[in-house]
Amino acid sequence: MISKLWSILKPHLFALLGFVAIVIIAFLPMFSKGLTISAHDIMQAKGASHQLSEYRELTGEQALWMFNMFSGMPAYLNGVRFSGDFLDDVQKLLHLGIPRPAQIIFLTCLSFYLMLLAFRVRPWVAFIGALIFGFNGFNVIGIIAGHNAKIQAVAYMPLVIAGMKLTFDKKWLLGLSVFALGLGLNLHADHLQITYYLLIITILYGIAEFVVALREKHAPVFLKSAGVLVLGAVLAVGANFGKLWTVIEYSEHSTRGQKELTKVSENKTGLDKSYAFQYSNGIFEPLVMFIPNVLGGASSTPLDRDSNVGNALRNAGYNGAQLDQQLQNIPTYWGDQPLTAPYYLSSALLLILVLGFLYASKKERYWISVLVCLAIVLSWGSNFAGFNDFVFDTVPGYNKFRSVTFTIIMAMFGLVLISILGLDRFISDENKNQFKKLKTAFTISGGFVLFLLIFSAFLGYKGAIDQRIGADWFVEALRDDRAALFRQDIWRSIILILVLVGLLWALIKEKFNQTALLAAVLLLFTFDVVGLSKRFLKDNVFKRKPANELAFQATPADQVIMNESKPAQRVLNLQNPFNDAGTSFFHESIGGYHGAKMMRYQDLIEHHLSNEIASVISGLQEGERTFDNIPALNMLNTRFLKAGEGKNAVLENKKAYGEAWIVNDIKKVQTPDEEIANLDEVNLKETAIINATQFDVSQNLSGSGSITLVDKTPNMVKYKTSTQGGNSLGVLSEIYYPEGWTATIDGQEASIIRVNYVLRAIVLPSGEHEVTLSFEPNSYYVGAKVTLVFNILVLLLFLGAISFETRKYFKQA
Incomplete structure (x- = not known):
């Protein structure tokens, strides 16, 4: 039994160790220098x-x-943090003690590997796919920018799809547990934009399975699987109930919610379109997934002294350290965005991408093609305005998110998935059509890259920033370097494709030891994706104890x-x-x-x-x-x-x-526009502006006196009041928020009123009193209890499913 267990686990343990080793290499300063x-x-x-x-x-x-x-x-x-939130502990177990943020890349690799295993891909091929997706530019550049929550949400996307695949394959208990855990971890990352994109992926995948089920007259089985997945979604949402409730509650009062100033918003919800589309891919920008420097790479790129810009600067009198400093941030990017970096996948992926579509089933070809095309079109944002304006204005929830370039992660997911499925099927092609399909794949991928090489001679390499540079000699040299960067990456792709074709051809013809050839293919992709990642994971990215940097001294x-x-x-x-x-x-x-x-x-x-x-x-x-x-x-x-x-x-x-003051004069207005406009029209120290349609202050206010802050913590504010002459209004220099804040005067509940557009106020009776405001939102305290219950259910379900599948396997063996 032990030998059987070892034979099963051995390739996966090697894969796990491989992920750890490559993560250490890519993030070496984190491990070698702390x-x-x-x-x-x-x-x-x-x-x-x-x-x-x-x-x-x-x-x-x-x-x-x-x-x-x-x-x-x-x-x-x-x-x-929420008490009873055990998903955080699960995540700590999964990343094996690898320091953050390198652990996020490891988790992404592990998650994608498990998904490919669910799609019955052999382990070493799954390892390649996991590396490509784990080290893609979206992830690596996102981590460098500090978007850890976003990439952590990406890390668990494949685990969710793995659960769906297992469920549609009628492994309902295991599928339910993996789906619930994966979606629970994805939601736990607190990045609903990525979860929204994950929802799009699951819908398209689900539609594809539904169409096949109808065609093959298996609708009852599909409905059972769909029911299992709905149950898994309920469990995942329940395991994050507190997080989701508080965030959704807050979003209605945030810049993602209803706009109240009708003069500028026309009562629309969500973000302004210009803000959401500020970062939009150019039409050809998705090519960076295969040719990272097709548009010059990142917004600013370090160049060496032998570059065209380096030579031009030397001719202009720059030398030594001054020259090196100038070459650190050269505006090589010449695309449409104000700031960017290339979201690459792999230069060699083009070849196996074509194989993927050649070997894909009709179902896979359709749903992944729709996913990739939709993601690319959405990423174009304002550069494909007709369609994207329609989506932004009509699709529920889509206008809550900015940076539509992030949709490209859906395309990246689909492209890697179909490519790896193709590579795996190519290797085990029983119809012996390998050579013909390899030839087709090489002709298409090689022809495309060759076309780009020829086309590069006719481009102007003009960027919007060029007009701000001014110096013609510098701009001319800069455009020459942009062209050089483009061509270098094209040649890199050509070489990698040629080497990969040679290896796969040798594999078909059995020219060399199969294990050695497979290892060479794996090394080629490792060199490709890690090499691209190291363009950005340079030594200057890593710092010692960043919390002690100047910003926090x-x-x-x-x-x-x-x-x-x-x-x-x-x-x-x-x-x-x-x-x-x-x-x-x-x-x-x-x-x-x-x-x-x-x-x-x-x-x-x-x-x-x-x-x-x-x-x-x-x-x-x-x-x-x-x-x-x-x-x-x-x-x-x-x-x-x-x-x-x-x-x-x-x-x-x-x-x-001051922290609070007394007024007995009120100016009543009818709309938010009047509220904010009157801030300049009245003496706010003596008069409070109140929206009479939302708050009622019917008491006669004639009192005067003082209100003094005596205690303040994040969850409580306490005042002492001393007033005379009747009721008065205590204006508090604290931001009004309608959810969770309660007020008492000497222990008796009192109403909190919004004044001056953003502040709180309380009607105070005459005399000396203690006023306490407490923040005790039900969304947190009730949400925490629900979170605890569902966390326990998700973990018990997962452990039970693993135990059941293990026992079943050994009984069958």
């Missing part, structure tokens, strides 16, 4: 979540509200503010405040960095804060330090402004309204 990847988005996330981590370490509780970014917002998308300016500030006194960094979470690491910030800000706060930024910040900067440039005409910033209690990092770069704003 370095990590210092990505911009990861650094921003550390700044944003620092307050949450501190609170968790100090109290053992979760901080559900973060008041250090954008004056306050829910913390659901910044690392909130308290500057003299930070020290001054920390010494002088009190809770709820906010800080405005005048340097790019709304795209930098560094200030949030130390202070309660007016700005921050987040992909889904609260909608009303974004409105405030666009209609008031940006203008007021520009006014402050203009005044400072003219030597003025008055802060009277910035009502929105003052109502947010902007006590300190950072104009730099030095001690003298801190400006104190004594005009800020």
Whole structure:
């Protein structure tokens, strides 16, 4: 029995060790020097979540509200944890202790390998497919950019399809367990955009299976399989119920939700189309999957001294270190996007891609072709406006996501899948049509690459950035280098295709030892994909302890503010405040960095804060330090402004309204447009603007007095009030959020009112009272209980399925 078990597990253990070895080679500085990847988005996330981590370490509780970014917002998308969420522990077991983010590439390889095994691909061929998909440019470049959650969601896509395949093959228990676990892990990654694309893949695959079932009169079997998959989806959603509930709840109040300002949005939901389509592939850009430098590669590429640009710079007087510095960031990209990097797959993949379509069944050919074409067309965004405008405006949920170039991951998934299926069937072709199909594949793939080589002579290599460069001598040299990069990658592809054809031909003719030939094919693809990855995984990508970099070292300016500030006194960094979470690491910030800000706060930024910040900067440039005409910033209690990092770069704003204040004058308006417009029309220190159609303040307000902050944590804010002369309205310099916040006055429940478009307010009775606001959302606390129950069910199901299949196998053996 042990020898039988070893014979079964041996190829998979070797594959596992192979993935580990190649990941170590690709990410060597992480393993040899203890370095990590210092990505911009990861650094921003550390700044944003620092307050949450501190609170968790100090109290053992979760901080559900973060008041250090954008004056306050829910913390659901910044690392909130749910008790009973065991999927995180499952993931830790799967990545075998490999450090993050290299572990994500390993998990992607492992997941794709398991999917190919479910499609009955032999292990060594599955290993090749897993390498190609695991080390694709979408994944590697995404990790370098710090998009770890996105790539982690990609990592589990194949596992979901594996579960579907097993289910449609009538292995219902195993299919159910794999599908539920895979989808549960995908949802756990917290990147619903990738899950949305996964949904598209599953729908197309499901339709293909349904059509075949109807044709073969197996509809009842298909319906049973579909029912099993629906059950698996319920289990996966339940295992992430808390996460999904909180995120969906928040999304309705975020920039992904309903826009309230009718003058600019016409009450549409989702993102603005121009924002969503800002990054759109050019028509020929998907070619980078096979020829990465077809459009010059990344937006900026280091060139060597012998390049055309290097020679031109030397002729212009640059030399030594100055020359090397100039050559580090050359704008070689000449496509349509403002910033990009090539989402490559493999230069040699073209050959086996053609084999894939030659050997594919009609079902596979149709659904994968539709998937690939749809993904490519969607990635074109504004460059294929008619179709993409229709999809954006009509398909539910699609307008919640930006960067339509990300849809290309669906094409990459389909292309690798059909290619590897083709390679596997080519090797075991019993009809002895191998040579004919290999010849066809070589003619098509080789002919296509040869056409690109000839076509390269007729291109102008002109980029939009060229007009901003100015110097004709530099632009001419730059275009020559773009052409050289293009041709180098074409020749690379030609050589790899020729070598691969030779190996596969030798395999057909049995010219050499079959094991040696298969090993050579594997090495060729390893060289191809890892070689492309190393173009981007250079030594300068890896850093030591990125959390201690300059961004998170308290500057003299930070020290001054920390010494002088009190809770709820906010800080405005005048340097790019709304795209930098560094200030949030130390202070309660007016700005921050987040992909889904609260909608009303974004409105405030666009209609008031940006203008007021520009006014402050203009005044400072003219030597003025008055802060009277910035009502929105003052109502947010902007006590300190950072104009730099030095001690003298801190400006104190004594005009800020404070953490809370009393008013007894109300201006009632009828629409959100009137709410935000009136922020400039009234004295916000004395008058509160209230939308009378949503909030009722019928009490007579005649009181006066004071309201003082006495305690503030991420989940609670407490005040003392001392008023006289009747009821009054206490305006709190805290961001209003309608879900989860409750208020009490001396223990008695009170209503929270939204005033001044974004702030909270409470009607206060006369006298001395204690006012407490607590953030206890049901979406978190009830969601956590549901999450626990379904996590247990998913794990028990998976363990039970593995045990059942193991016992069944050995009984049959």
